[in-house]
Structures are given as C-alpha cells and as structure tokens.
Amino acid sequence: MTVASPASLYSDLDVEWTLDAPLAPHTWYGVGGRADVLIRPRSLEALTTLVRRCRRDDVPLRVLGSGANLLVDDEGVDGVVVKLDMPFFKAVEWNVDGRVERLRAFGGAAMEQLVQQCARRGVRGLEQMSGIPASVGGAIRMNAGGKFGAIGDAVDAVAVLGLDGEVRVYPREEIHFGYRHTSIPHGIIVWASFRVAEDDPIACRERVLEIFAYKKSTQPMGAASAGCMFRNPTMPDGKVESAGRLIDLAGMKGTRVGAAIVSPRHGNFLAFDKEWNIGTDEGSAGASSVASRTDDMRRLVEMVQDAVRAKFGVELETEVVFWRRGERP
Ligand SMILES: Cc1cc2nc3c(=O)[nH]c(=O)nc-3n(C[C@H](O)[C@H](O)[C@H](O)COP(=O)(O)OP(=O)(O)OC[C@H]3O[C@@H](n4cnc5c(N)ncnc54)[C@H](O)[C@@H]3O)c2cc1C
Incomplete structure (x- = not known):
C-alpha cells in the first residue's frame, strides 16, 4: 500500500x-x-x-x-x-420506455449472461457476443466481437462517467466503432442501451448456440488466455491479415517461455500452461516461478513480434491491455 x-x-x-x-x-x-x-x-x-x-x-x-x-x-x-460488480452496476433493464426494442445494461453486467437472457426472452441483437467473456463496459471499451459482428453494431447509446466526475450520454451517431476500438472518451462506462428486436426464442437460442459452436471449434476457449493477443495487422499491400496466420507461418505455434505458450491450436492465443510448474524441476528451480509468470508472457510476446517482423516486415500490436505499476492508465 x-x-x-x-x-x-x-x-x-x-x-x-x-x-x-x-x-x-x-x-x-x-x-x-x-x-x-x-x-x-x-x-x-x-x-x-x-x-x-x-x-x-x-x-x-x-x-x-x-x-x-x-x-x-x-x-x-x-x-x-x-x-463494478455490486448489484447496482450489474443491472439489466428490459423494455425500457415500455418498448421491447430498448434494453439497458449497466457496465458490470456479464455479457455471457446477457446473451443467454436475451435468447430465453426471444430478444435478438446481441447474439454476435456469444462465447465472448466480458462485462458490458469492457466489451464496449474494446468493441469486442468477431466473425459474426461486434457489440458496437447493437449499441444505441453509452453513458460514460468522465474523469472530471460528470456523466455524459453519447448517442450511437456520435460514437465511432472500429476494429477492437471505439471513439468513446476515456472514463468509466456506466451503462449502455442497445437496439434489439423481438424474435422467436427458439430461433434466438439456435443462433447463439451456432455462434458459440463456431467459436469453440476454432479457438482454445478453455486455455488461461485473454483471447487474441495481437490485433490483425494491415500488410504493406493494404490488406488486413490474420495475426494468427502470420504467427503460424513464422513457425511460432507451440513456442514457450516458462509457463507462457503460443497455443498449438490458434497462433494468436498466447496462454499460460496451468500444469507447467507443478512438480517439475524446471518449474520449481527455474526463473519462472508462479510469481514471475507475467514476465514470461511479456518475453513471449516480444519473441512473437520479432519473428513476425523478421519474416513479414510487419509490426504486431497487442490487443490485450497491459497494466503496469507507475504507468498512467
Ligand atoms: C477465451 C477468450 C476468448 C475471447 N474471444 C474474444 C473474441 O472472440 N472477440 C473479442 O473481441 N474479444 C475476445 N476476447 C477478449 C475479451 O473477451 C474482450 O476484450 C472483452 O471485451 C473484455 O471485457 P472485460 O470486461 O473482460 O474487460 P477487461 O479485460 O476487464 O478490461 C479490458 C479493458 O476495458 C476497460 N474496461 C473494463 N470495464 C470498463 C468500463 N466499465 N468502462 C470503461 N473501461 C472499461 C479496462 O480498463 C481495460 O482497459 C476473448 C477473451 C478470452 C479469455
């Protein structure tokens, strides 16, 4: 302290x-x-x-x-x-202003639960978030999403508590949502309202399951990861390329530093091997004790960036947010 x-x-x-x-x-x-x-x-x-x-x-x-x-x-x-995990900040309000198309969720509400609740109630519009672990605030800050769309597609308005202590509401028209990015100013996302629609609950549920199954079949969901470590880069010819593919082609899948490993299944998932330092000489005696595992990941990130730069001449930027003591947030 x-x-x-x-x-x-x-x-x-x-x-x-x-x-x-x-x-x-x-x-x-x-x-x-x-x-x-x-x-x-x-x-x-x-x-x-x-x-x-x-x-x-x-x-x-x-x-x-x-x-x-x-x-x-x-x-x-x-x-x-x-x-924001106290009840006030996890609330979800359905039928705002008496309209089924208006849904408001507070910043600490769990996205996975919200997606499930929408499916059960026959509310369509957020199923693209199926299988993406997030709070509502974190999902909006990152404009989380994937092949089936991003959260920004469904946003109606966002309320942000600015660092000056004032809450401002930004309507959709004033927000730019880009690839894992939004123009929402720095601050705390207190709530967001969404444009949704009434639909058949069975159809909603099927769509949620379909998207979840796709995600599960392409990503190691159970790994101790943060999803994709790097943003997909723009290549010298102007095309956006999959970072995972470049990492794979650079021969980095399966590369390890201590407990940190490039997933052999998905090159852009840099995960921790939970079993690695349990009862091994290397784990107990080496530099990578449990306490220094963030450091292992940092070194692995640099190795992957070096390998991709050397082979393709592009710089991989991290999508994962790093928190460090002494750095201004
Ligand atoms: C297994 C797995 C799969 C994943 N798959 C995907 C995927 O398919 N697509 C995708 O986009 N992402 C994916 N991710 C990454 C992650 O789910 C998203 O980035 C998500 O948006 C993170 O939300 P969070 O609440 O956990 O945010 P955190 O990780 O807690 O925080 C991320 C950033 O958001 C900020 N933040 C959090 N809450 C607020 C708030 N209320 N107001 C303002 N800022 C806030 C934090 O300060 C931080 O800067 C995956 C992660 C995992 C572990």
Missing part, C-alpha cells in the same frame, strides 16, 4: 474496499500482482465522488471488467482499481 491511495479517498463512501488486493483471481490469465486498493462501489454517487477525488489528488484510477483482456504486471498496479 502506497501513500498514493489514502483511505480518505473512499472510507466514507458507500463502497467495499480491499487493501493490497490480489488481481490474479479477477483476470482470465490468473496471474499478476496486487492493486494498492480494489474498490467496489455500491452506487453511482459513490463512484462519482471517488472519481472526482482521484482526479483532485492525482491518484491513478483503473477500471476492471471481467479481466478477459488484461495482463497485470507481476508488481501489480498503483492507485485505485474499481470493479
């Missing part, structure tokens, strides 16, 4: 907090260090006051979704990490 996040920032607010909180259990990678303080606000008022105070005192503030696109440094992160 550093002086960067004094208790006076949050101790009188309607929040739960944990000092020196391990972040590994909150991420899909399951590695990385601790946050000086992890704060779980119970209300928008508490969150707004916290954001204002962090700005006033120049304390770094990060927001954690479901941790499916995040690699936290072994040294953890400084300042405040906010997690």
Whole structure:
C-alpha cells in the first residue's frame, strides 16, 4: 500500500474496499500482482465522488471488467482499481420506455449472461457476443466481437462517467466503432442501451448456440488466455491479415517461455500452461516461478513480434491491455 491511495479517498463512501488486493483471481490469465486498493462501489454517487477525488489528488484510477483482456504486471498496479460488480452496476433493464426494442445494461453486467437472457426472452441483437467473456463496459471499451459482428453494431447509446466526475450520454451517431476500438472518451462506462428486436426464442437460442459452436471449434476457449493477443495487422499491400496466420507461418505455434505458450491450436492465443510448474524441476528451480509468470508472457510476446517482423516486415500490436505499476492508465 502506497501513500498514493489514502483511505480518505473512499472510507466514507458507500463502497467495499480491499487493501493490497490480489488481481490474479479477477483476470482470465490468473496471474499478476496486487492493486494498492480494489474498490467496489455500491452506487453511482459513490463512484462519482471517488472519481472526482482521484482526479483532485492525482491518484491513478483503473477500471476492471471481467479481466478477459488484461495482463497485470507481476508488481501489480498503483492507485485505485474499481470493479463494478455490486448489484447496482450489474443491472439489466428490459423494455425500457415500455418498448421491447430498448434494453439497458449497466457496465458490470456479464455479457455471457446477457446473451443467454436475451435468447430465453426471444430478444435478438446481441447474439454476435456469444462465447465472448466480458462485462458490458469492457466489451464496449474494446468493441469486442468477431466473425459474426461486434457489440458496437447493437449499441444505441453509452453513458460514460468522465474523469472530471460528470456523466455524459453519447448517442450511437456520435460514437465511432472500429476494429477492437471505439471513439468513446476515456472514463468509466456506466451503462449502455442497445437496439434489439423481438424474435422467436427458439430461433434466438439456435443462433447463439451456432455462434458459440463456431467459436469453440476454432479457438482454445478453455486455455488461461485473454483471447487474441495481437490485433490483425494491415500488410504493406493494404490488406488486413490474420495475426494468427502470420504467427503460424513464422513457425511460432507451440513456442514457450516458462509457463507462457503460443497455443498449438490458434497462433494468436498466447496462454499460460496451468500444469507447467507443478512438480517439475524446471518449474520449481527455474526463473519462472508462479510469481514471475507475467514476465514470461511479456518475453513471449516480444519473441512473437520479432519473428513476425523478421519474416513479414510487419509490426504486431497487442490487443490485450497491459497494466503496469507507475504507468498512467
Ligand atoms: C477465451 C477468450 C476468448 C475471447 N474471444 C474474444 C473474441 O472472440 N472477440 C473479442 O473481441 N474479444 C475476445 N476476447 C477478449 C475479451 O473477451 C474482450 O476484450 C472483452 O471485451 C473484455 O471485457 P472485460 O470486461 O473482460 O474487460 P477487461 O479485460 O476487464 O478490461 C479490458 C479493458 O476495458 C476497460 N474496461 C473494463 N470495464 C470498463 C468500463 N466499465 N468502462 C470503461 N473501461 C472499461 C479496462 O480498463 C481495460 O482497459 C476473448 C477473451 C478470452 C479469455
């Protein structure tokens, strides 16, 4: 715990907090260090006051979704990490304004559950998110999606709590959604409303299952990963190429650094081998103890970037977000 996040920032607010909180259990990678303080606000008022105070005192503030696109440094992160997993921030409102086509979900709502609930109710519009682990806020921040579309396709409006502590609502027309990117300004996504439609629940469910089956057949969903590590690059001829294909052609599938490995199944999935350092001499005596596994991944990322640069002359950019102590979020 550093002086960067004094208790006076949050101790009188309607929040739960944990000092020196391990972040590994909150991420899909399951590695990385601790946050000086992890704060779980119970209300928008508490969150707004916290954001204002962090700005006033120049304390770094990060927001954690479901941790499916995040690699936290072994040294953890400084300042405040906010997690929107209290009931207020996980709410979903159906039939907003009495219209079935209007659905509003708060930033901490789980995308997987929302997709399932939509299918059960016969609501079409978010099935492209089937099989993508995310909170609503994290999915919008990343414009998560794939072959069947992205979340941005369904967005009607997004409410963002800016770093100045003001909530602003951005209608769809004012937001640019690009490839794993949105123009939504920096801040905390509090809620989003979606344009959906009524449909036959059986048809909705079939579509969700179909998309999930496709994902499962093409990606190692059970691995300790964050999905695709790299963005698909634009090649010198202007065409967008699959990063996974380039990694495969560069001969990097199966390459390992300590516990970090390029999936032999999908070149763009850089995962942790959960079994690797259990009871092996290398695991227990080598540099890559459990505590240093984020470092293994960083080195593997660099090796893959070097190999693809050497073979194809293109730079692979990471899609996964890296959190490091001392870096401004
Ligand atoms: C097995 C697996 C498969 C995957 N498949 C896909 C796929 O097919 N397509 C795809 O696009 N992605 C995929 N991913 C990556 C991941 O699902 C998405 O990037 C998702 O959007 C991450 O959401 P999250 O809530 O987990 O965000 P986190 O990982 O928690 O955070 C990611 C970023 O979003 C920010 N953020 C989180 N919540 C908020 C908020 N409320 N307001 C503002 N910023 C916020 C964080 O600060 C961080 O910068 C996959 C990941 C895994 C583990």
